[in-house]
Amino acid sequence: MQLWEGEYLSEATPIIIGEQHSLEALGEQRKLNIILPAGYHDEPEKRWPVVYMLDGGMQQDLMLVTGLERWNRLWGRSEQAIIVGIETKDRQRELLPATSDPAEQGQYPTAGESAAFRKWIAGSVKPLIEQTYRTSGTDVLVGESAAGHFVVETWMNSDELFDGYAAISPSMQWSNQALARQITGPFEGKPPIYLSIADEGGATEEGIMDLADAMEETQDVCFSDRRNDLVHANSLHGLLPEALQYLLPADADWLDEYGLKLRCERLGQSGTQ
Template sequence: MIAAIFASIFAILAPAQAAPESTPLIIGETITLTALDEKRQINVILPADYHTATDKAWPVIYMLDGGMNQDLMLVTGLNSWNGLWERSQQAIIVGVQTKDRQRELLIPTSDPAEREQYPSAGESEAFRLWLSSTLQPLIQQKYRTNGTDILVGESAAGHFVVETWMNASSLFDGYGAISPSMQWSDQQLARQIDGNVNGLPPLFVSLADEGGATEEGVMTLIEAMDGNQDFCFSDRRNDLVHANSLHGLLPEALQYLLPTNVEWLSEYGLGLRCERSGQSSDQ
């Protein structure tokens, strides 16, 4: 009882402690643009030393599905973690928010069931034109870029990556397709490959435990490239599923597309794993 009284007296007499000050935690900036009649956020995350290393320029990672409530924060964290290990080059991240993913990221489908389920699908060509004619010039003008642009996406966005690599390859310098939805439109995209893919930019492709037409489409793509293309195929059917493929494979994709070639990665279990490849897989 006496101890409680003294504690109360001390609390009354002790000077009030000022609340610690807080400051905003700012990780990037947002540009609002309109594409396909939809306003969307373009979220730009700059390297930590962007504002101090004023004589330096960076590559750009264009990340599809890059809204705040999409993959932006995951991608930002994985890219930062890669940087801690020098697993891939640090880069400017441009997160491109999607609104209607099937409309923006996929080609028209010949499958009646897909048309019924996704009636707005099939405007990927228009979305790609907006990327190349509006977004890329804006980023190049506004930020210190070094001329290397990488396009990365997962699932439907992975399909968009493969389509862009096939049909408009000069738009980007490297492509990362993580668990691409190659089943779309009866595997139409994979069936279009005729094996003449020499000279196209590097392509990272991964496959989780997708099964069915998705797996068939990815493997058709790989067979067409095998032996005559700069690519890395990461076959993760035994340890990843569609839901966690982006988490597990984006670090590898960036390592392949923006390599640093440091010597210690394999020692720490961070070697690039290309089960099939058009180049050496010991990065």
């Protein structure tokens, strides 16, 4: 097709960014979206860590997370990884435990099946990924808001499932801060966790700060306090690169020069900046 003299429109070709699987969980079909690292098919002997991203549907956070992970790669800020976007359908049902708060019960009547969703991830999602792709054995779980609560709950009660955790602005107000009230730190021997707070305020802030205080003597923790910089709506955008930098560190020695220093207001005893 000629647009004007000397200019032609070429035939369009698809841009393929990943692969997709469909699995059933809690009686519903949902998608697993797999984004492979650049060079995955060119290095057949290499194995890769895996970032499991909650709320990872095509219309959820998949594209944002993929872009930020690729941006980290360009700067050498974190190790390249396979991204597994786990689609959620009813976030309160899948990501949160039952609540004792009458207002939350009324607003979210289906909430409370996080344990079943976690069992599905452990028994179906992870085996599929490990059997299908060249994984290195290092797996991290990332989530924000309600998904951040799921991350904290998993880290506290089922920490053997993943090698690292990132809870960005977790919804610690849920069920009158019930999860926060279970805190009995210090949490020695647990995998590394990245925990952050933005300008949430109220019960959410109280719960996150209680958790951060309990973690103060814990070895592998990065607590990033961004109450003066970010709000709940942009905390994932602002902090996922830092979370990956902490959990999947690369060996770049130029990051500080470009303002990419890992910022942990509280850094566990065995951590490094």
